Amino acid sequence: MPENTHNKTSVAQATHVHNGPIFIVGAPRSGTTLLQYMLRSHPRISLPTGESHFFIPLFRAVDTYGDLTRLENIRAVLAEMYRRSADFLDTDLHGMKFDIDTLAQELHTQGRHTMQAIITGLFGKNARGEGKARWGDKTPYYVLHLSKIIEWFPDAQIIHLIRDGRDVALSLFARQDDFGVYNTYFAAKYWQQYVETGREQGAKLNPGQYLEMRYEDILSNQKNALQKICDFLGEEFNESLLEFKKSGEVGKTPLLQKPVQSDNADKWRSQMSSTQIRVFESAAGGTLQEHGYALMTPARRLPLPIRAAMRVHNHFVTWKRSK
Numbered sequence: 001m002p003e004n005t006h007n008k009t010s011v012a013q014a015t016h017v018h019n020g021p022i023f024i025v026g027a028p029r030s031g032t033t034l035l036q037y038m039l040r041s042h043p044r045i046s047l048p049t050g051e052s053h054f055f056i057p058l059f060r061a062v063d064t065y066g067d068l069t070r071l072e073n074i075r076a077v078l079a080e081m082y083r084r085s086a087d088f089l090d091t092d093l094h095g096m097k098f099d100i101d102t103l104a105q106e107l108h109t110q111g112r113h114t115m116q117a118i119i120t121g122l123f124g125k126n127a128r129g130e131g132k133a134r135w136g137d138k139t140p141y142y143v144l145h146l147s148k149i150i151e152w153f154p155d156a157q158i159i160h161l162i163r164d165g166r167d168v169a170l171s172l173f174a175r176q177d178d179f180g181v182y183n184t185y186f187a188a189k190y191w192q193q194y195v196e197t198g199r200e201q202g203a204k205l206n207p208g209q210y211l212e213m214r215y216e217d218i219l220s221n222q223k224n225a226l227q228k229i230c231d232f233l234g235e236e237f238n239e240s241l242l243e244f245k246k247s248g249e250v251g252k253t254p255l256l257q258k259p260v261q262s263d264n265a266d267k268w269r270s271q272m273s274s275t276q277i278r279v280f281e282s283a284a285g286g287t288l289q290e291h292g293y294a295l296m297t298p299a300r301r302l303p304l305p306i307r308a309a310m311r312v313h314n315h316f317v318t319w320k321r322s323k
Helices: 005-013 032-039 055-060 071-091 100-109 115-129 140-152 165-174 184-202 215-220 222-233 274-290 304-322
Strands: 022-025 134-138 157-162 210-214
Touching (some): 032 134, 032 215, 100 115, 115 134, 157 184, 157 222, 165 274
Parallel strands (some): 022 157
16 A cells, blocks of 8 residues: 555654553444454553444534533533433443433533533543553544544544455445444445545544555455554553453454454455446445555446436435334
């Protein structure tokens, strides 16, 4: 993959220790969970084991909560967090217990009277409970909102993980009802949107705030990839990253029960039909090539009626499955 000059500058300038939050983002099924478990094994980095999902909805609705110097309004924010992400707050915070009344009083006493301060207070408390100095979050779709994440958390650092979209498509198909992806063309455009939006917004951030990493590069040389990430974060590399604690939730992350599988790449070569490969590359071939992924076809764009039919098909199946 060609050097990303923006990343090169970022790593070079990240020579001091940061204490800002760390966000792991990317298209779903791109290996973000693997990186999450690796980084949370670092002695300074706290990452909950799930996905928050409530940052963007809460910030969009911030005006509906009124004056956040009022205890009852802080409590309302926490209640909405819990309504949206109860499982995350109950099971994925390993340094604290999420009790709305106790936490609301604590945040109010600390003078945390903005949405940013409330979220920072929550994740910071969890980090301290784990004996960690920094907090982070892994929620893939935040890659579509990087400019807002940095606006709300100016000292944040973003790690955008990118995986070959053809392997992403196979993984999406395995959980198609979770992601609403029912054909290859739609999977290609879905992946492309996440990758290109993240790259476009990341290119506008200050040096030291945004790093792109390929999932395949982590698989092929874990130590080298993790050293690069630590350099970017301004953290010392620690061997614990290589011996990270595996997930205990077999249903959610079965691959994390096993050692890292260096061959968990290029599955599309044997599991995709020639038609699927042609369709995917016709839709997102340029994005694949930009990130160093070789094409198998000329990647000629499909005729408009076929593209339209595939979009209609995906929307129809989504609608039908929701009935």
